[in-house]
Amino acid sequence: MPRVLISDQLSPAAVEIFRQRGVEADVKIGLTKDELLKIIGDYDGLAIRSATKADKDVLAAGKRLKVIGRAGIGVDNVDIPSATARGVVVMNTPFGNSITTAEHAIAMMFALARQLPAADVSTQAGKWEKNRFMGVELFAKTLGLIGCGNIGSLVAERAIGLKMKVVAFDPFLSPERAVELGVEKVELDELLARADVITLHTPLTDKTRNILSAEALGKAKKGVLIINCARGGLVDEEALRAGLDSGHIGGAGFDVFVTEPAKENPLFGAENFVATPHLGASTLEAQENVALQVAEQISDYLLTGAVSNALNSPSITADEAPKLKPFVALAEKLGAFAGQMVDPGLKAIEVAYIGEVAKLNVKPMTAAALAGVLRPMLAEINMVSAPAVAKERGVTVQESKQELSPVYDSLMRITITSDAGEKSYAGAVIGGVPRIIEVKGMELDAPFSPAMLYVNNLDKPGFIGALGMMLGESGVNIATFNLGRVSAGDDAIALVGIDQMLSEPVLAKIQALPHVKEVRVLGF
Template sequence: MPRVLIADSLSPAAVDIFRQRGIDVDIKTGLSKEDLIAVIGDYDGLVVRSDTKPNKDVIAAAKNLKVIGRAGIGVDNIDIPAATAAGVVVMNTPFGNSITTAEHAIAMMFALARQLPAADASTQAGKWEKNRFMGVELYAKTLGLIGAGNIGGIVADRALGLKMKVVAYDPFLSEERAVEMGVEKVELEELLARADIITLHTPLTDKTRNILSAENLAKTKKGVMIVNCARGGLVDEVALRAGLESGHIGAAGFDVFSVEPAKENVLFGAPNFVATPHLGASTNEAQENVALQVAEQISDYLLTGAVTNALNSPSVTAEEAPRLKPYVAVAEKLGALAGQMVDFGIKAVDIAFEGEVAKLNVKPLSAAALAGVLRPMLAEINMVSAPAVAKERGIVVSESRQEDSPVYESLVRITVTTEKGKRSFAGSVIAGGPRIVEVKGMDLDAPFLPRMLYVNNLDKPGFIGALGGMLGEAGVNIATFNLGRIDAGDDAIALVGVDQAPDDKLLAKIQALPHVKEVRALRF
């Protein structure tokens, strides 16, 4: 009988599902890291919310662990690379608490606009300071959405119902989808300049960390109100405190903080600041939804091998898995390459299959490729949610098959169309492993390594030596070096596997080399 540990508070309905399906379940909440390490080896499944943190040490001790289920969407408390290396599937429930979280953001907007917490405290203290609390209407104000996905879209819908004007910044939002939502798509600079209220609805990634930096906060309208019910770390908290004290920021409402539990924070005590203890998903309805979903998903996986809403494993049946596994790997990694190579709004993604792979069930492969494309900006995307998220953002996804492949036994090609044009990448399975075989129409043969450097340059003498010397001076060791070119003196690319990640300073130096067109640091 499989055993599951519930390590955070969960609706009793989840326990009932586990037991009805013949799974042994224990509830042990509030465990320290050491206590969790001591017991985790006895369990096949682990259920967490945001408090328990299955890091690499916990996963290393989990010798029998097969699946971690997150009751909710955010998985920044789970060490997904460590879980993947250990063969542990990580699942979340991406849609169970969307309405609840969106409603909390709207509630924060009202609280800030009418100073409700301070007015409540003053009134209950017997002060009756009616003239002190002069609020503002939300009607006709401009709401700036940073992130227009599932939750952001619900906030936009509610704000439009309040007769607000909504502008949205989201690299994945198409013009067509923006029109459908009733919002105006803008760049971040314009949003900062126009918004009376800014609310964030984006995951925390390398690209979104401190998206409201000190510099960007300074670009906002005087008196702007800022709401963050998404993820701590999206706003520079020190800079926000300074803005509240100076009066440039009119008010701020946070449900999430850079360090949680937030027993103390630089924002606490700031003027016109409202805080709640990560209550975004805390309604009876949301708790019930995510509890039921995570229990069903983990039960299905442990009893039948079915994978749903997995962030590190394809959704395939047990019968299909052996044949699809190598192609899933190349599709997802190739998608990750494509996603890291585009900076503009994605309009379309085409996934083409040639040769033997075209005869298989390619739907999981397309989902893996799409998840790879979207993941650089949407860290919590997975194979199940990727198609829905793409549709939500108006991204056209197409799939094609060709049973003949002129060079390779099987080939996967991903073409991404952005507002600036198209970029195409091809990969194959060679000697059992995924390989990059074409970039920008240039043939090459490169393995996917955890850290890579991409350089597009003109094929001129001395470039390789200059690049190698520059990497050596920076202490970056070269693991692999693969080249492709159109013709002598023409367009060329280098894909370099490196043991240390190149920093921004080194990338800028490489970009400054003669004949270099583009430089990117890649991670897989």
Template sequence: MPRVLIADKLSPAAVEIFKQRGVDADIKTGLPKDELLKIVDQYDGVAIRSATKIDKDVIAAAKNLKVVGRAGIGVDNVDIPSATAAGVVVMNTPFGNSITTAEHAIAMMFALARQLPAADVSTQAGKWEKNRFMGVELYGKTLGLIGAGNIGSIVADRALGLKMKVVAYDPFLSPERALEIGVEKVELDELLARADIITLHTPLTDKTRNILSEENLRKTKKGVLIVNCARGGLVDEAALRKLLDEGHVGGAAFDVFIEEPAKENVLFGAENFIATPHLGASTLEAQENVALQVAEQMSDYLLTGAVTNALNSPSVTAEEAPRLKPFVALAEKLGAFAGQMVDFGVTAVDIAFEGEVAKLNTKPLTAAALAGVLRPMLAEVNMVSAPAVAKERGITVSESRQEESPIYESLIRITVTTEKGKRSFAGSVLAGAPRIIEVKGMDLDAPFAPQMLYVNNLDKPGFIGALGALLGDAKINIATFNLGRIDAGDDAIALVGVDQAPDEALLAKIQKLPHVKEARALRF
């Protein structure tokens, strides 16, 4: 039974989902880091919100960890590169609190436009300062969205309902999608110049950090209103305070800050500044939704291999997982075959899918094949980390599909390019088991075995007997023996499954046999 540590508070319904699905869930919230380090290796998964930090130390200590599930969107508290390198899938729930967060941004926009917090404090203090709180209408105003993803598009929909004009800056927003959600796609400088209100809905990355810098804030209209319910660090807080004090920025409403919890901040006390304590996802509905989603997602992965909303691994639905399983095994073993057959730096890997497998979700298969290819050179690489590792090393990865295969129902072919040329290997799944069906253009049909011997030779009489004698003398038992050749007397291959691994001395003897071109010991 898989075990999951619930390290931050989740709803009882989420805990019940784990139990109903057959996952053993331990609830230990608020653990200090040293306590977490002591116990994390006992678990296959860790479910968190925003309080618990899964840093590189926790990842290193979590020897059995397979998945981290974040109930919510932001994963600032998870070291994704370390998790990826360790083969740990990191999931979030990007849609469970989208409506709630979007509604909070709209609420902040209203509060800012009508100065509601200050008016409330004044009125409850016994004052009646009707003339002091002169607001602005939202009708007809231009809203500038920085980020038009899931939450941004919901904000746009609500703003259009208020009869606002909406312009959006988002490098990933296609013209078709912009038309669909009813916004005008613009560059950042145009948004800054045109927007009456700017609201941010983008993750914090190196490219978005301080996207509203002092320089960019000065490009805005005088009196612009700024709303940030996305991530602290998107706005230069010190610069914003300066422009609030100068009167260039008419007001700002923040739900997120660079340092949280924000017990003090440069923006606090500024005229027409509104702050809330990271309430974007804080509704009963949203908290319940993301908790239930993360429990379902983690259970699916641990029990079936289905991957949903992963930030560092291809997605696999629960329906796809059982169909993909034998092909994942084939791709990884075939990749391992290819990786053990090259001695020079890999510059490119092409994975071709033919037949029925080409109709499946091939991204996990490509990741598995890459892991197999790279593992002989980089022992710690895995299916999760392989695509990133290949990219880091400048290895070009390509994928092709052909929905018809002339002989086999499904075929996977891996072609590895090195400084010395190309080598190609093909395999298929027969009766549910992965098989090698082609090497160096030669047809054969060989099962994978934990220990194998590969020999490339000229097809001459006496070779099989001589090879068998050497293996017998070395007391190595033959489990399977499969042959392939181009033509009689031409190039040939022997793939031998053996019960004991051949050592270097035996390989040297095999290499010296007449007509032998190459001999290798393979492990799977």
């Protein structure tokens, strides 16, 4: 009988589901790291929320561990690369607490607009300071959404019901989807200049970290209210405190912090600052939903091998797995390549299957490709949520099949349409290994490396030597070197597998080489 450890507070209904499905579940809440390390080796599965830290030490100690299920969306507390390296599937429950989190953001907005927490404390102290607490109406005010995906769109719907004007900054939100939601799509600077209230609903990635920096906050309208019920780290906390103290920022409501549990924080004690201890998903309904969902998913995987809502493994049935596995891996890597090359204004993604692969069930492959394309901006996306996320943002997704392939037994091509036009990338499985065989119409044959340097240049003598010398002088070791070109002297590309990521100064030096048009570092 498979054994699962429940190390964070879950609904009792989850334990009952495990029991009914034939999975032994032990509930041990509040374990220290040392205590967890001592017992995790006895379990096949781990069911958690946000308190348990499944880091590389825990994963190394989990010799039997096959699956980690997160009852909720964020997986900041799970070392996904270590889990992947050890063959541990990491699952989440992406939609179980969306409404609850959206409602919490709206509650924060009301609390700030009417200064409810401070007024409550004052009134219960017997002060009756009626003239002290002068609030503002939300009616006819402008709400600025940073992120308009699943939760952001729910907040927009509720704000529109309050007769607010809603503007949204989201690179993946299409004009058509914006019209459907009743929001106005804008760039970040315009949102900062217009919004009376700003609420964040985006994952924490390298691109979104401190998206509300000191500079951005300085551009915001005086008196703006800022709400963060998404992820700590999206707002520069020190800069926000300075803005609150100066009066430039009218108020802030935070449910999440850079360091949690937040025993101390630069924002604590600021006037008109409201804080809650990461309660966004804390309703009876949401807790029940995510608990039931994670118990079902873990049970299915341990008993049948079925994978649902996985962040590091494709969702494939046990029967399909042997045939689909190499092509799903290709789709995700090819999608990740395209996603790191995508231009602003993503409009459409087309995945073409040519040859024998067209005869298979392509849905898991398309989902893997979408997850790969979208993940650079949406870190927590997975194969299950990727199609829904693309639809929410108005991104058109198309599949095409052609059973005859002139060169390869099976070929996969991803075409990305953005404001800048179309770009396509093709790959194939050769010897069981995914390889990239075409970039923007130029043929080549390159393996996917954990770190890759992409260079678009003019095909002129001396370029390869200059690039190699530059990398050598910078202490960068070359693992693979593959070239493609349109014709002699015309457009060309180099895909270089490297043993480490490159620093900005090194990238600048490569960009400055003669005949170089574009340089990017890609990670897989």
